Amino acid sequence: MQPDRPITDLIAENRPLLSVEFFPPKNEEGGEQLLRTAEALRPYHPDFVSITYGAGGTTRERTFKYAKILRDDFGWLVMPHLTCVGSTKAELLDIVAGYHADGLRNIMALRGDPPKGQTEFVPCPDGLRYASDLIALIRGNFPDICLGAGAYPEKHPEAASMEEDLRHLKIKADAGASFLTTQLFFDNEKYFEFLKACRAHGIDLPVLPGLLPPLSLAQVQRFGPMCGSSLPTALLEQLQVVDDNPRAAEAVGVTWAYHQIRELLRHGSPGVHLYILNRSASAITLARSLERAAA
Numbered sequence: 093m094q095p096d097r098p099i100t101d102l103i104a105e106n107r108p109l110l111s112v113e114f115f116p117p118k119n120e121e122g123g124e125q126l127l128r129t130a131e132a133l134r135p136y137h138p139d140f141v142s143i144t145y146g147a148g149g150t151t152r153e154r155t156f157k158y159a160k161i162l163r164d165d166f167g168w169l170v171m172p173h174l175t176c177v178g179s180t181k182a183e184l185l186d187i188v189a190g191y192h193a194d195g196l197r198n199i200m201a202l203r204g205d206p207p208k209g210q211t212e213f214v215p216c217p218d219g220l221r222y223a224s225d226l227i228a229l230i231r232g233n234f235p236d237i238c239l240g241a242g243a244y245p246e247k248h249p250e251a252a253s254m255e256e257d258l259r260h261l262k263i264k265a266d267a268g269a270s271f272l273t274t275q276l277f278f279d280n281e282k283y284f285e286f287l288k289a290c291r292a293h294g295i296d297l298p299v300l301p302g303l304l305p306p307l308s309l310a311q312v313q314r315f316g317p318m319c320g321s322s323l324p325t326a327l328l329e330q331l332q333v334v335d336d337n338p339r340a341a342e343a344v345g346v347t348w349a350y351h352q353i354r355e356l357l358r359h360g361s362p363g364v365h366l367y368i369l370n371r372s373a374s375a376i377t378l379a380r381s382l383e384r385a386a387a
């Protein structure tokens with residue numbers, strides 16, 4: 093089996109990358125939805141796709157299963173996610189060894205969130221405390237794996253300040269992260285300021301912006317606070333006007349994301365990572381609009 097190309101090689105090609113994020117479905121119906129979405133996205137050739145690792149560390153098998161389907165049946169470069177939640181160091185190494193043996197060479201390495209009902213992250217016995225620990229563990233054992241890491245343009249919700257979060261991000265970079273993907277944001281200024289702050293803190297990694305094309309007012313009001321992402325007044329006002337019309341709301345969201353992407357690319361961002369929640373409609377409209385804009 094030919095090992096996968098590292099995503100950093102794609103970034104080095106210096107062209108705008110398109111990546112999309114799937115989550116591993118819980119049941120057969122969800123599995124069919126994921127496959128329909130992947131099929132619909134096939135003609136748009138995402139440069140890579142990622143597949144998340146479920147909260148509570150519960151999706152080890154499903155993440156692996158769908159990583160393989162997306163790679164083998166769709167021919168895509170796939171980056172499975174891995175979190176420290178619920179696994180010992182030995183178990184984490186075992187998971188990574190499985191990916192490596194299968195030719196996968198890109199992993200998004202994360203700490204993960206505390207399980208529902210808990211506010212503080214408690215590492216499992218013989219487990220790891222921070223994403224930087226996971227990155228160091230993988231880097232030390234599998235030097236040829238390209239490691240993505242999470243980054244927070246509006247700071248991680250648990251961090252006391254942006255300054256503190258950036259110091260921790262520097263530890264993650266020094267531990268061996270290869271590139272960063274951001275938490276979703278709706279205001280590009282947050283990304284531009286963050287990028288400047290990263291460089292000022294000696295963090296020189298490529299930073300792939302993560303965007304969620306908003307589908308409704310209710311959705312942004314839920315995801316924004318959950319992810320610590322601020323909601324621009326203009327976006328809220330536009331969504332409010334079409335609140336009773338889901339198609340119109342989706343069109344507002346796609347247009348918002350489209351303008352975000354155009355501006356990000358104009359300012360030299362390495363591409364865009366779309367949080368598509370296993371749905372294809374807005375991603376397809378965006379991919380088409382971007383193709384037209386590039387033509």
Ligand SMILES: Cc1cc2nc3c(=O)[nH]c(=O)nc-3n(C[C@H](O)[C@H](O)[C@H](O)COP(=O)(O)OP(=O)(O)OC[C@H]3O[C@@H](n4cnc5c(N)ncnc54)[C@H](O)[C@@H]3O)c2cc1C
Pocket residue numbers: 143144145146147148173174175200201202203204205206221222223224241242243248249250251256257260261263264273274275276302
């Ligand atoms: C691109 C992306 C993909 C994601 N995919 C998933 C997924 O698949 N599954 C999932 O469950 N969750 C996922 N998440 C959510 C993520 O797990 C949570 O945001 C989690 O709370 C933090 O993960 P992290 O890897 O950023 O942690 P860390 O980098 O470890 O940071 C967590 C907190 O600890 C602090 N910190 C970090 N290092 C240190 C240190 N050395 N000393 C003291 N404090 C420190 C940071 O400032 C931060 O407040 C994703 C997030 C992003 C941005």
